[in-house]
Amino acid sequence: MTHNLNTPLTTHYDVRRDEAGHRYLHPLVLGFDLTRIPLLNKGTAFTSEERQTLGLDGLLAPQVDSLDDLVTRLYADYTKLQDPLEKHVFLRGVQDRNEVLFYALLSRHVEEMLPIVYTPTVGLAVQKFSQIYRVPRGLTLSTLNIERAEQALANVPLNDVRIIVATDSSAILGIGDQGFGGMAISIGKLSLYTVAGGVGPDKTLPVELDVGTGRQDLIDDPSYLGVKHKRLTGEEYLRFVDRFVEATLERYPKAIIQWEDFSRDAAFTVLERYRKVVPSFNDDIQGTGAVVLSGVLNACRIKGERLRDQKIVLSGAGAGGIGVTDALRRGLIRDGLSDAEARARLFVLDSGGLLLSDRKLDEYKRAYAHDPATLGFEYEGKAPDLLATVKGAGATVLIGLSGIAGTFSEEVVKATLANTPRPLVFPLSNPTANCEALPSDVLNWTDGAAIVATGSPFDPVELNGQTYPVGQGNNAFIFPGLGFGCILARVREITDEMVLEAAYALAAYTERHYPERIYPPVSELSAASIEVAAAVIKQALKDGVAAEFGVRDLSDEALLERVRGKFWVPKYLPFKLG
Ligand SMILES: O=C([O-])CC(=O)C(=O)O
Numbered sequence: 186m187t188h189n190l191n192t193p194l195t196t197h198y199d200v201r202r203d204e205a206g207h208r209y210l211h212p213l214v215l216g217f218d219l220t221r222i223p224l225l226n227k228g229t230a231f232t233s234e235e236r237q238t239l240g241l242d243g244l245l246a247p248q249v250d251s252l253d254d255l256v257t258r259l260y261a262d263y264t265k266l267q268d269p270l271e272k273h274v275f276l277r278g279v280q281d282r283n284e285v286l287f288y289a290l291l292s293r294h295v296e297e298m299l300p301i302v303y304t305p306t307v308g309l310a311v312q313k314f315s316q317i318y319r320v321p322r323g324l325t326l327s328t329l330n331i332e333r334a335e336q337a338l339a340n341v342p343l344n345d346v347r348i349i350v351a352t353d354s355s356a357i358l359g360i361g362d363q364g365f366g367g368m369a370i371s372i373g374k375l376s377l378y379t380v381a382g383g384v385g386p387d388k389t390l391p392v393e394l395d396v397g398t399g400r401q402d403l404i405d406d407p408s409y410l411g412v413k414h415k416r417l418t419g420e421e422y423l424r425f426v427d428r429f430v431e432a433t434l435e436r437y438p439k440a441i442i443q444w445e446d447f448s449r450d451a452a453f454t455v456l457e458r459y460r461k462v463v464p465s466f467n468d469d470i471q472g473t474g475a476v477v478l479s480g481v482l483n484a485c486r487i488k489g490e491r492l493r494d495q496k497i498v499l500s501g502a503g504a505g506g507i508g509v510t511d512a513l514r515r516g517l518i519r520d521g522l523s524d525a526e527a528r529a530r531l532f533v534l535d536s537g538g539l540l541l542s543d544r545k546l547d548e549y550k551r552a553y554a555h556d557p558a559t560l561g562f563e564y565e566g567k568a569p570d571l572l573a574t575v576k577g578a579g580a581t582v583l584i585g586l587s588g589i590a591g592t593f594s595e596e597v598v599k600a601t602l603a604n605t606p607r608p609l610v611f612p613l614s615n616p617t618a619n620c621e622a623l624p625s626d627v628l629n630w631t632d633g634a635a636i637v638a639t640g641s642p643f644d645p646v647e648l649n650g651q652t653y654p655v656g657q658g659n660n661a662f663i664f665p666g667l668g669f670g671c672i673l674a675r676v677r678e679i680t681d682e683m684v685l686e687a688a689y690a691l692a693a694y695t696e697r698h699y700p701e702r703i704y705p706p707v708s709e710l711s712a713a714s715i716e717v718a719a720a721v722i723k724q725a726l727k728d729g730v731a732a733e734f735g736v737r738d739l740s741d742e743a744l745l746e747r748v749r750g751k752f753w754v755p756k757y758l759p760f761k762l763g
């Protein structure tokens with residue numbers, strides 16, 4: 186089969202239905218090539234008939250396996266590996282060879298493998314991406330090809346992408362600028378879209394926007410694979426992202442964009458610039474915001490208190506910090522407070538201390554700055570630090586999105602305990618090494634009284650003969666369901682109310698199934714995502730932004746059934762040439 190660049194062969198197969206309505210693959214490539222295209226390759230699970238009709242006879246090991254056999258065999262290999270990054274490379278290798286197998290393996294061992302394909306190991310994969318890079322995956326736009334963005338998108342061998350995770354790598358997790366390496370986070374997030382959000386892998390596209398890096402050490406590193414110059418800024422930067430969005434809209438008009446790990450002001454600027462142009466959301470601002478609101482709601486329920494009774498101190502004023510503050514403000518208003526009353530309960534600190542209106546602050550932080558005259562407590566210096574704020578404000582909730590390990594010291598945690606018998610302490614920065622405090626320390630310092638959640642996974646803590654599970658307050662509980670719902674409803678826009686409903690749906694799911702916990706266990710990600718998706722669809726209909734999914738008259742249960750029915754599950758489809 187030949188093709189030229191003007192009419193590229195943009196896919197390698199069609200999915201068709203036989204007379205009985207069963208789906209099958211009609212391949213547009215044959216023979217050896219089939220074993221090299223991850224969405225088509227079945228490895229030794231090609232049936233003997235397929236081997237003969239597809240030109241594979243003699244190319245494969247004689248044994249014909251089932252998908253289950255392959256999963257069992259690979260898992261045995263996997264368990265021999267010790268090092269998390271090696272495991273990551275192993276699993277990514279499976280994904281790049283045989284995607285159905287990768288997802289079958291991952292869905293069978295979600296709890297064990299999520300920390301490998303996703304946080305925290307993905308943080309290491311980002312840092313080592315140039316070294317572990319093997320074969321192409323996703324789309325990389327850089328300053329070298331952005332002027333040919335349409336052609337670059339035309340080269341992507343997928344015809345119907347519905348969800349894109351795009352990063353400019355300026356603030357990966359809590360580890361900062363990672364240049365080209367950020368591609369690993371886009372890939373990792375999309376694995377969750379498939380395993381937990383039911384979106385078929387052929388509908389997902391990871392994107393790296395390589396606008397350069399502020400890291401001289403990367404620029405100087407001969408093994409670094411990204412473009413080697415300083416980051417674009419200002420108008421040049423926005424023009425680059427404009428080109429990406431325009432070309433994407435043309436090639437994939439049904440796609441949603443998840444903006445991931447953009448630093449501070451870029452995160453807010455990009456979100457606002459495009460959210461009415463293309464259905465899009467920022468995972469760190471909105472996804473993290475929703476997941477934290479959900480956990481705080483459940484923790485308040487466990488304490489027998491209300492959200493509106495809390496005084497909340499947040500350390501970190503990046504995209505995550507301000508996004509969480511905003512979600513909590515909306516939650517406080519829903520709990521009956523006015524906007525001013527809600528703001529009066531939220532205290533945000535950046536590296537200079539509490540945000541105060543007499544400090545020189547970026548625009549996006551200004552919204553949460555307190556007037557020193559009405560703050561209600563005294564402080565020394567230009568602005569109170571974390572300890573002074575916890576004491577002065579009477580904090581009952583402590584949330585960390587600072588990216589700085591150790592921020593929640595024993596003194597700070599004990600000062601929070603002095604304000605309430607059961608403080609909420611959420612050291613949420615990722616990956617593990619950047620977490621503001623270890624859950625075991627927080628529980629020890631508070632003699633088990635604190636309600637703790639982290640962003641990265643932690644083992645349960647044993648204390649005084651009791652076991653305390655540590656909730657994972659990671660946006661993984663929000664974005665797969667949020668995106669899935671948006672895809673199913675073919676939304677024109679993702680409203681703040683839809684994101685808020687995602688938070689309440691997760692809280693309700695947790696309360697129903699795990700009343701003693703603030704987040705479900707990770708093994709329940711897909712079950713929780715289905716409920717999040719249904720809530721998002723309902724709100725999209727209310728907001729008048731849903732283009733499809735005639736579900737207006739469905740009962741809640743019927744809607745959930747509909748969403749469940751759309752969930753992609755890994756299985757090998759038969760090949761047929763007809
Ligand atoms: O990726 C994660 O684990 C959560 C997240 O968005 C971040 O930390 O930036």
Ligand SMILES: [Mg+2]
Nearest residue numbers: 358445446469
């Ligand atoms: Mg993120």
